[in-house]
Amino acid sequence: MMHLFNELPSRTKSNQVLSLRDLIVEGHSVLVNNDSSSTLTQLGESPVGVRLALIDPPYNRRTKFHHYNDSSSRERWITDIQLSCINLRKHLTDDGSLWMHIDDAEMPSARAALDDIFGRNNFIATIVWRKTVSRDNRMPISTTHEYILVYAKNKRLWFRSRHKLPATKEQRARYKNPDQDPRGPWTSGDLTAKAGPGRRREQFYNIITPSGRSVAPATGTCWRYTRERFQELIDDNRIDFGSGDKMPRLKRFLSEVDPGLVPDTWWEGSNVGTADSAKRHLKTLFPSVIPFETPTPEELTARILEIATNPGDLVIDVYGGSGTTAAVAMKTGRRWLLAERETQTFDAFTLPRLQLVSEGKDLGGVSGQYDWEGGGHFRVVEAND
Structure with a gap:
């Protein structure tokens, strides 16, 4: 039987009385140990009111990392992305948006797929994130950036509801x-x-x-x-x-007046964090665990949430990884649904990290910026045996 919503997460099987959809509709934040397809299927056909779908799928670099496999055939990778994004779009609010992290390996394929799903007229921008200032001297040309593709369900409505960046001191x-x-x-x-x-x-x-x-x-x-x-x-x-x-x-x-800045497409690591700063943050939380290879800095995620959502809105990430999206959603007062399919990653990083955030024991990332002291409650749903 489903337990009442507690200060700490309680695990429950997804086939019990309250379904994943029930939990979301009732306003809970939920962490799921399952893949993107199964998670989205459990949400059902009718929209659940997602304001922001923020996803960081495997980049398909033909590489096996310690915490996940980043090697699929192109056809399989594209099929997975298409199915996920079709279902994500279905659950977006009319002024909702999808933001996808990606790099050069599958950037053209991702752009083509999202054009088909959302319509080219609903393409917003390609953001370039300078993820590192270090040069890789082993490469012909050192790659220091990744992309974030931004699409709206309805570009006109999204533009009317999106936020500018906060005004600087200058x-x-x-x-x-x-x-x-x-x-x-x-x-x-x-x-x-x-x-x-x-x-x-x-x-x-x-x-x-x-x-x-x-x-x-x-x-x-x-x-x-x-x-x-x-x-x-x-x-x-x-x-x-x-x-x-x-x-x-x-x-x-x-x-x-609204003195804020219209967001642009060049995001410097000095403003939104780098891959290295994200790793250092996780290392302070889990000093004895093999580092997660590809975390996203909380500052980057917070900027996206500030542009695309309001406090109380529902944010979904079905490629949860180390849990950055949910961590920042908690710290900024958004509801969230995050799914991570790899049990090893889920047990070593995702769940423990979000417990630390909930308990106010994560002082890094954007905790200081949002005066975070803990208190974000969530439910945990595991895949069926």
């Missing part, structure tokens, strides 16, 4: 309050626009500055606003004339 420092405006710090913006078809005659006029100087837009430009609207902005103290005779500029208040 960005916020641009906002000042030299006139002690009660609305707080502000910066100023250009009040002119390119002249051309569609501009109104009322946008071409001279402005008298407080010092009495008459100013007009430069040749080929006009004011953004009519004279009437401009006067309203002056009356509301939203126009800055500098020392009194400068070209007018529009005051933009920090309290009224």
